[in-house]
Amino acid sequence: MWGRRGRPGLIAEVKKASPSKGVIQPDFDPVRIAQAYERGGAACLSVLTDEKFFQGSFQNLTLIRAAGVRCPLLCKEFIVEAYQGSKQGSKQGSKQGSKALPTRAWAHTRGGLTAAPPPGASIGKHTSSDDAHSKVKARGIVMVGESGIFTPEDVAFVKQAGCGAILVGESIVKQGDIEAGVKALLA
Numbered sequence: 245m246w247g248r249r250g251r252p253g254l255i256a257e258v259k260k261a262s263p264s265k266g267v268i269q270p271d272f273d274p275v276r277i278a279q280a281y282e283r284g285g286a287a288c289l290s291v292l293t294d295e296k297f298f299q300g301s302f303q304n305l306t307l308i309r310a311a312g313v314r315c316p317l318l319c320k321e322f323i324v325e326a327y328q329g330s331k332q333g334s335k336q337g338s339k340q341g342s343k344a345l346p347t348r349a350w351a352h353t354r355g356g357l358t359a360a361p362p363p364g365a366s367i368g369k370h371t372s373s374d375d376a377h378s379k380v381k382a383r384g385i386v387m388v389g390e391s392g393i394f395t396p397e398d399v400a401f402v403k404q405a406g407c408g409a410i411l412v413g414e415s416i417v418k419q420g421d422i423e424a425g426v427k428a429l430l431a
């Protein structure tokens with residue numbers, strides 16, 4: 245996940261809208277955006293598939309891959325109701341319900357950072373600097389700094405906090421020249 249020249253790897257989010265901001269990119273062409281992200285140097289793409297809140301779709305994932313984008317693609321879906329977890333769990337024939345699902349953990353406190361990642365988690369999140377991140381690193385977990393990253397200074401801040409990757413949507417997806425926006429953020 246480490247990016248070129250020692251910078252955090254960029255997970256660029258293909259995001260049309262959010263519940264808090266409304267439509268972020270009215271001229272939303274998921275393939276054009278994904279290709280621009282890749283040309284700009286993204287390490288991975290996060291494709292929002294939630295329709296109700298983020299105006300995404302599963303078809304966008306298919307279209308992006310079919311268009312020849314080679315970056316790894318994350319399917320970003322939101323589990324907003326507990327029943328979705330148990331429904332999914334029962335589909336899988338699992339009695340664990342939603343416990344079978346998490347692959348990523350959020351932490352907002354020092355204690356949470358070391359306690360949160362479930363067994364098998366590959367990615368965690370943390371944005372404040374302390375020695376807890378070295379414990380997480382020792383467990384082979386890549387921390388992702390995310391949400392509200394707008395400038396190279398923001399990138400430097402989360403890198404300083406121990407993040408090996410960043411997840412960015414709004415600040416780059418809303419730009420006219422997305423490829424240039426990615427390059428400027430990673431500069």
Ligand SMILES: O=P(O)(O)OC[C@@H](O)[C@@H](O)c1c[nH]c2ccccc12
Nearest residue numbers: 257390391392393411412413414415
């Ligand atoms: O668009 P931003 O501020 O760069 O954020 C991207 C990403 O972090 C955000 O879409 C996100 C991450 N986790 C979430 C959970 C719910 C809703 C949204 C999110």
